[in-house]
Amino acid sequence: MPDRRKHRGPHPDDVTLFGPEAVPVLREAGNDLAWLLSKGYATASALKLVGDRYNLVVRQRTAVGRAVCSDAALAGRRLREVVPQQLAGKAVYLDGYNVLTTVEAALAGGVLLLCRDGTLRDMASMHGSFRRVEETRPALNLIGRTAVAFGVSCCCWYLDSPVSNSGRLKTLMRELAAERGWPWQVELAGNPDAVLAKTQGIVATADSVILDRCQKWVNLARVVVEQHVADARVVALNDATTM
Numbered sequence: 001m002p003d004r005r006k007h008r009g010p011h012p013d014d015v016t017l018f019g020p021e022a023v024p025v026l027r028e029a030g031n032d033l034a035w036l037l038s039k040g041y042a043t044a045s046a047l048k049l050v051g052d053r054y055n056l057v058v059r060q061r062t063a064v065g066r067a068v069c070s071d072a073a074l075a076g077r078r079l080r081e082v083v084p085q086q087l088a089g090k091a092v093y094l095d096g097y098n099v100l101t102t103v104e105a106a107l108a109g110g111v112l113l114l115c116r117d118g119t120l121r122d123m124a125s126m127h128g129s130f131r132r133v134e135e136t137r138p139a140l141n142l143i144g145r146t147a148v149a150f151g152v153s154c155c156c157w158y159l160d161s162p163v164s165n166s167g168r169l170k171t172l173m174r175e176l177a178a179e180r181g182w183p184w185q186v187e188l189a190g191n192p193d194a195v196l197a198k199t200q201g202i203v204a205t206a207d208s209v210i211l212d213r214c215q216k217w218v219n220l221a222r223v224v225v226e227q228h229v230a231d232a233r234v235v236a237l238n239d240a241t242t243m
Contacts, residue, residue: 008101008124008133009108010233017060018111018235029054030068030237034116037070063123067115067237069208077117077211082202082218088151092218094143095196095205096159096169096186097130102206102221103139106232112225114236119206120222129164132172140173142228144182146220154183156201158192 016022029050036046043065051061069077105122106112113121147155157173159166170186177184189195196203197213204220211217225232 006134008104008122008135009110011059011111011123013059014111014123017057018063022060023235023237025054026056026060026064026235026237029056029060029064030116033064033068034070037068038072059123063111063113063235063237066121066123067113069116073208073212074117077217080211080214080216081118082216084146084150084218084220084223087147087202087218089153091154091156091201092147092152092220093156093196093199093201093203094158094220095192095203095207095210096157097163098205098207099143099221099224100136100139103142103224103229104133104135106225106229107135107138107142108133109231109233112232112234114234114238115206116238117208117211118222118238119211119219120225120234121206128162130166130169132165132169136169137172137176140176141180142224143220144176144180144184146224146227148182154185157184157186158189158195159186160192161188161190 011017018026032053033046033050036049037043047061047065050064056064101124102112102120102122105124111123113123115121144155159170166188170188173184173186193207193209196205196210200215203210203214203217205211205217206219206221
């Protein structure tokens with residue numbers, strides 16, 4: 001069935017699944033999951049154990065799994081994090097879809113998870129295809145403005161070439177950068193995660209695989225959302241799980 005979505009907004013059940021009564025339960029579940037992961041339990045089995053204990057539905061389990069990491073992973077990510085004020089004169093290598101869909105979701109009223117490592121993660125899923133939504137261009141504009149404000153010398157975007165419509169998005173990004181006079185480079189890569197994990201520069205992402213392997217990273221999507229999307233729907237799952 002073709003994807004006809006015009007927004008990257010909330011799921012119809014999110015009002016209940018991530019409402020005031022649900023959030024404390026999700027935080028406790030996250031606390032338990034963080035403890036299990038820190039003791040060496042496998043992610044899948046630990047998440048099933050926690051999900052069963054707290055009677056979480058699939059979407060809630062997905063959220064808790066995205067929001068939580070082990071103590072060791074948390075310490076490593078904090079050690080390698082760069083604050084935005086350190087970006088002046090430096091290039092930033094962006095995990096394109098990761099950063100973009102988070103800001104799109106924020107603009108569309110979708111649920112954003114404030115995670116244990118301090119990142120914002122959305123609940124969107126592209127399933128191998130990217131569809132431009134009404135928030136795509138505004139989101140790119142906010143990311144570009146934020147990069148300029150912090151003095152970034154170049155935004156080096158990486159998009160997944162296997163994801164359909166990546167070429168069209170690349171064209172849109174180049175056109176926008178030319179209009180604004182922004183120093184952007186946009187590349188298609190078969191496996192951006194591997195490229196970004198090996199770069200010696202500063203990576204903008206919330207992807208846990210990249211965060212645990214890259215040299216330095218910046219929490220760019222969160223900065224964009226906090227500075228420009230005042231009404232973003234952020235569900236804080238970090239309180240009970242942050243040491």
